[in-house]
Amino acid sequence: MNQVIHTLLNHRSIRKFTDRKLSQEQIHTIVKSAQQASTSSNVMAYSIIGVTDQNLKNELYKVSGHTHVKNNAHMLLFCGDLHRINRLANTEDNQQTIDNNLESTEQLIVATIDAALAAQNAAIAAESMGLGICYIGSLRNDIKRVNELLELPGHVIPLFGLVIGYPDHNPEIKPRLPIDSIYHENKYKPFAEQEQFIEAYDNEMRSYYGNRSSNTKLDTWTDQMIRKFSTPTRMDVTPFVKSKNLNKR
Amino acid sequence: MNQVIHTLLNHRSIRKFTDRKLSQEQIHTIVKSAQQASTSSNVMAYSIIGVTDQNLKNELYKVSGHTHVKNNAHMLLFCGDLHRINRLANTEDNQQTIDNNLESTEQLIVATIDAALAAQNAAIAAESMGLGICYIGSLRNDIKRVNELLELPGHVIPLFGLVIGYPDHNPEIKPRLPIDSIYHENKYKPFAEQEQFIEAYDNEMRSYYGNRSSNTKLDTWTDQMIRKFSTPTRMDVTPFVKSKNLNKR
Structure with missing residues (x-):
């Protein structure tokens, strides 16, 4: 196994970082x-968008609710950006044609x-340096607020953050669905054929x-997913994206 | 520079492959x-969806128009999949609640x-083994046809392909926009401040x-983008995605 595959297969999200900062060179390479x-x-x-201002991190933390959003060595915020093209x-x-085009799904x-x-290249680069990372999708808990904080123009939407730093804990690698439930050959494998693998995963x-x-509990993937999706979530993302003149037609 | 960063920074899309096949172990690792x-x-x-059937590759080639879609050692087709959750x-x-939730942007x-x-992990893994890759977004030229060919159920949409194989050419690394035009600090840098970097890139x-x-031409990024976006493109993706009960509300 080469060093690259080793890095990829050993990914765990890191949610607790030491106080050690990153160098400008590290950020540049990432x-x-x-x-x-x-x-x-x-x-x-x-x-x-690189977030270096601690006040801004604190505000983003209020949106996300995760302490690693305020406590990290560096944070990158990834935005979908068609503003450049528009301009x-x-x-x-x-x-007129460009604007119409940009409005499509x-x-x-x-x-x-x-x-x-x-973002995934940034994540892998960081991990290869011995850093830990965690994606922050919870910034979409209040996407409008994040948009205001970062002063994003039209055709730019915040998608997720990536927090980076030196790991201060050593979590296990989380198992994934068995390869046979997500990998198909030549055509989609009906759900009935995926079920046994989902059961094994549960x-x-x-x-x-x-x-x-840490944080032991009694749970399965199926139960988690049913709970998660049984509550309407982030329904305001739809009108927000449209307000940016994206996904309108 | 470690081996991982070296792999990331040396990416070029490969569009011509030798006849050498991949082993099952390589595909599994990817x-x-x-x-x-x-x-x-x-x-x-x-x-x-791993595409091994040459007839299927030929059909996908008709959608894409790129010869590397029929001539490659392996092809992976990446789909957004919320069918599992729905089931x-x-x-x-x-x-009822889950279905409503899944319909959101x-x-x-x-x-x-x-x-x-x-997909990006798959791409990096392949490149680390000395393989070349190219993303195939042009499968969305006729997303409905790809959907039929792969027999995708509701809540599953084809997003793009990834063709993989041993490189049979050695293209240059394509320059990217200067870092200062895509990297911002704490808030979005107005377009007026990005313009000088775009000019330098042109x-x-x-x-x-x-x-x-090979394939020399007289062109700039700005001219390419204006040409590309001045023609309405793939407007049928919008109704297709909705027909899958995604992005409907």
Whole structure:
């Protein structure tokens, strides 16, 4: 197993960091690594906002509720960004077509994929340096507030944060669904054929949650998912995205 | 520079592969690496379809138009997948709430991010083994056809492909926008402050396109983007996604 595969297979989210800071060079390497990820037709439909201001971290913490959002060595905020494209138009005619185009679901998908590919490169780069990371999707708990805090213009939406720092705990690697439930060959495997693997995973997770080194509980993946999705969540993301002139048509 | 950073910074898309096949072990390691990527609240809202059937590759090639879609050692198709969650419901009441929840833009974003994070791990794993990769967003040229070919159920959408194989050419690394145009600190940098970096990039790309080893042309990033976005593209993605009961509310 090479060093890269070793890094990928050993990922665990880190939620507690020491006080040690990152160097400017480390941050630069992480962002440059993010930039080198593939991007749809070279559009580079994302922006990365480095959060260094502790007051801003505190405000973002209020949205997320996770203490690692205020206590970390560095935080990157990944945004889908089609503002640049919107501003490149140079005639009234192409401004109109470009704006119409940017309003499609296709372009929301492009921006979301571009941002995520870049982010995962940043995550891997950081982990290869001995740093820990955690994605922060909970910034979408109040996406409008995050948008205001970062002063995002039209066609830019905050997607998620990535907190980075030197690990101050050593959590277990969390098991994933068995490969046979997410990997298919040539066509989609009906749910009936996935069920046995989900059941096996529920048993594995019951044991994982019961035995892990901290925060033990009695739970399964199925029960978690049913609880999670039985409550309407972040329904305000829809009108927010539209207010940015994205995903409107 | 460690081996991981070296792999990340040396990414180029590979569009021509030798006839050499991948071993089952290589494919397994690539998919396991994908699975270990972060996922929103452990939802794992994606599926990966390995394409081994040459007839299917040929059909997907007709959608994409790129020869590397039919000529590659392996192809992975990444789908946003909330079908599993939809099928976990176990009462009429939670079926209704879960279905409503899955229809939100938030859940389309979750599935798209989850699929992209997994895909980028797969890409990095493959590149670390000396393989080349290329993302295939052009499968969305006819997303409905791809959906039919793969027999995807409701709540599953094809997002993009990833073709993999041993490189049979050695393209240059494509320059990216200067770091100062995509990296911001604490708040979004207005477009007026990004413009100088975009201009510098246009000059760099003019020289890159004029001097690269194959397919030289006279072009800039700005001109490319204006041309690309001045034509309405993939407007059928919007109704297709809704037909899958995603992004409907």
